[in-house]
Amino acid sequence: xxxxxxxxxxxxxxxxxxxxxxxxxxxxxxLHEPFAFLSFKEHDVVVPxxxxxxxxxxxxxxxxxxxxxxxAIRALEDTLSNATPEQVLAGVKLPExxxxxxxxxxxxxxxxxxxxxxxxxxxxxxxxxxxxxxxxIQKKNPNKKIVLVTxxxxxxxxxxxxxxxxxxxxxxxxLIDDVKFLTKGYHRFExxxxxxxxxxxxxxxxxxxxxxIDRDTLxxxxxxxxxxxxxxxxxxxxxxxDDEKISILDLSHERLMGKNAWGIQPKNIxxxxxxxxxxxxxxxxxxxxxxxxxxxxxxxxxxxxxxxxERGLYDKIIVTRSTPEIAESIGFLPGTEEEKMAPWLAAxxxxxxxxxxxxxxxxxxxxxxxxxANIQFKSVNFMRGRSIQNALVLLDECQNLTASQLKTIITRxxxxxxxxxxxxxxxxxxxxxxxxxxxxxxxxxxxxxxxGSATINLNGVVRSRLASFAEENL
Numbered sequence: 001x002x003x004x005x006x007x008x009x010x011x012x013x014x015x016x017x018x019x020x021x022x023x024x025x026x027x028x029x030x031l032h033e034p035f036a037f038l039s040f041k042e043h044d045v046v047v048p049x050x051x052x053x054x055x056x057x058x059x060x061x062x063x064x065x066x067x068x069x070x071x072a073i074r075a076l077e078d079t080l081s082n083a084t085p086e087q088v089l090a091g092v093k094l095p096e097x098x099x100x101x102x103x104x105x106x107x108x109x110x111x112x113x114x115x116x117x118x119x120x121x122x123x124x125x126x127x128x129x130x131x132x133x134x135x136x137i138q139k140k141n142p143n144k145k146i147v148l149v150t151x152x153x154x155x156x157x158x159x160x161x162x163x164x165x166x167x168x169x170x171x172x173x174x175l176i177d178d179v180k181f182l183t184k185g186y187h188r189f190e191x192x193x194x195x196x197x198x199x200x201x202x203x204x205x206x207x208x209x210x211x212x213i214d215r216d217t218l219x220x221x222x223x224x225x226x227x228x229x230x231x232x233x234x235x236x237x238x239x240x241x242d243d244e245k246i247s248i249l250d251l252s253h254e255r256l257m258g259k260n261a262w263g264i265q266p267k268n269i270x271x272x273x274x275x276x277x278x279x280x281x282x283x284x285x286x287x288x289x290x291x292x293x294x295x296x297x298x299x300x301x302x303x304x305x306x307x308x309x310e311r312g313l314y315d316k317i318i319v320t321r322s323t324p325e326i327a328e329s330i331g332f333l334p335g336t337e338e339e340k341m342a343p344w345l346a347a348x349x350x351x352x353x354x355x356x357x358x359x360x361x362x363x364x365x366x367x368x369x370x371x372x373a374n375i376q377f378k379s380v381n382f383m384r385g386r387s388i389q390n391a392l393v394l395l396d397e398c399q400n401l402t403a404s405q406l407k408t409i410i411t412r413x414x415x416x417x418x419x420x421x422x423x424x425x426x427x428x429x430x431x432x433x434x435x436x437x438x439x440x441x442x443x444x445x446x447x448x449x450x451x452g453s454a455t456i457n458l459n460g461v462v463r464s465r466l467a468s469f470a471e472e473n474l
Contacts, residue, residue: 022046022141024134026150027054027126028432029170031065032402034072037079037094037106039172044091044104047076048111048133050126068404079106109133120162127152131159138164151432171437176445179425179435183448185287185455186226186273187218193229209250210239218246224283224454226273228253235269237276251276261306262355264298267462271295277454278303278420281313285410285453287444288422293463296422297396298351304392304420305355308373314392314418316374319348320409321396348377348396380409390416399423399440400430406439 021043029036030051037045058069083092091105111133120135121128131148138146147166148159156167176182189196201212218227218238227236227248235256240247256272259265261279266272270290277286278299288296307313352366369375380401395409398421406421413419421443425435435441447453461468 020044020143021145021147022137024048024130024137024146024148025051026130026148026152026155027051027058028151029149030055030072031058031068032151032170032432033172033404034068035075036170036172037076038103040104042102042104045094045106046133046137047106047108048130049108050111050129050133052076052108054126076106080108109137111136121158127155127158131155131162131164134159134164135162151437169437174437174442176436176441179441182289182425182441182457183222183444183455184457184459185224186228186270186457187221189227189229189234191229192231193227193234211236211248211250212245213248215241215244215246221246222448223451224277225448226251226276226456228269228273232269235273261299262302262310264302264355267295268460270456270458270460271299271462274299274456274458275303277456279307280454281307281418283452283454284413284418285447285450286418286420287440287447287453287455288420288458289425289440289444289455290458291426291461292424293461293467294458295462296424296458297348297394298354299458300394300396300420300422301348301351302355304394305369305373307418308392309369314416315390316376316392318376318378318388318391318393319396320378320380320393321398348394380405386412387414388412388417389414391418393417393419395419395421397423397427399425399428399435399438400433401439402430402433403439403442406443410443 021040022045023040023043024046025037027050030047033039037047052073055069055073059066059073079094080088080092088108089110091107094103094106096103111129114132114136121131123129123132130150134146134148145166146164147168148156148164149168149170150156150159151169156169159167197213197217199214203210203212221238221241223238223240225238227238228234233253235251235253236248237251238246239249253269253272256269256276257266259272259275259279261275266275271294274286274288274295277283286300288300290296304314304317308315308317349366352369380395393409393413398406400423401409410419421440423438423440425438425440428435428438430438433439444455448455461472
């Protein structure tokens with residue numbers, strides 16, 4: 001087994017054009033992605049003993065994060081199981097990704113054994129011990145680049161202030177560098193669309209007209225992307241493309257604005273595009289992004305009721321959302337799972353009240369609809385392990401979920417199930433997520449080429465003029 005002495009300053013240095021890197025991982029990296037230590041290609045990875053201690057203290061908690069801690073511990077054990085104590089300290093070769101890209105080594109440093117007199121920061125805090133371990137490795141390996149990887153912003157600041165040259169966030173699951181580059185789900189043409197088309201072939205079948213236009217009209221496009229122009233007459237959706245042609249389904253501005261679901265009609269073209277995707281039975285995943293008050297939850301719920309109660313396309317509606325507080329305090333609330341979820345699902349019940357505010361007996365109508373549509377409130381914590389069949393799932397506030405958490409939920413959706421994910425990237429409550437590292441951003445980019453998905457950025461606040469002014473000026 002190949003070994004490298006990570007803590008020995010006599011270790012061979014890398015070629016001048018290829019600097020060797022040692023990555024020290026913080027606990028939150030392994031909680032964010034339990035197999036993260038396998039993501040650093042040919043470079044070496046060090047896990048401080050303090051990280052193992054923190055994982056051990058987390059693994060038995062009654063929280064969703066405890067599962068990630070257990071997975072990380074098992075993954076580390078599988079990698080180091082056949083190594084001797086000396087090899088674990090020196091570095092154990094990680095599994096090869098392929099023949100062309102060799103892997104580095106994984107080692108554990110006993111930061112508790114380091115002399116406290118030589119430490120830069122106080123030895124009493126776990127973050128400080130991890131930073132001190134990184135500083136120790138940096139001192140012992142002057143020819144290597146030492147990088148502390150953590151999602152804790154304050155810890156990155158402390159490490160920099162203590163003298164660590166390189167501190168980074170974990171960005172392996174980050175697909176874009178700036179949220180302004182995030183796919184909006186539509187392309188808006190300046191002026192009149194047809195004035196920009198040089199050649200077009202059209203085919204009509206029933207009410208639907210499909211146009212074939214040159215690929216040069218829109219070089220960068222993807223399936224189910226909506227097309228609109230400034231004239232507010234043209235609207236279409238991309239249904240296919242090759243190197244030369246793009247196939248678009250002509251929807252028209254009027255048809256989109258005439259959509260109706262449970263008595264709700266679009267207030268702007270963005271809501272019209274969203275409602276078209278929500279009501280399309282051929283689309284299995286609809287992702288709605290946008291500011292507070294743009295109508296994400298109301299449109300999703302109205303479309304869900306329309307398809308379950310009126311059209312009978314699905315058997316039930318499952319409503320869930322995730323905020324950092326749910327995993328921590330749901331067990332301390334009295335009542336059933338649905339009663340515990342009620343405080344966090346008030347946005348859903350508020351939308352139900354809006355949809356039935358004109359009824360003579362709103363309370364009776366709500367109870368009837370809850371039963372008729374078989375609406376179930378579920379915690380994200382209990383979605384793992386399920387197989388959801390023939391249901392319409394509303395996942396609200398998913399900007400607070402990581403990519404791996406969203407993968408867990410999406411893979412629960414079985415045959416005949418439609419998933420609606422909504423969220424506002426400007427309202428992330430997680431301590432370790434940003435707009436570019438949110439799971440919502442991740443799935444928008446990952447699913448933009450999937451024929452069974454559509455993304456719509458609901459541009460514009462329609463809740464009230466007060467909310468609109470606050471969104472633009474605060």
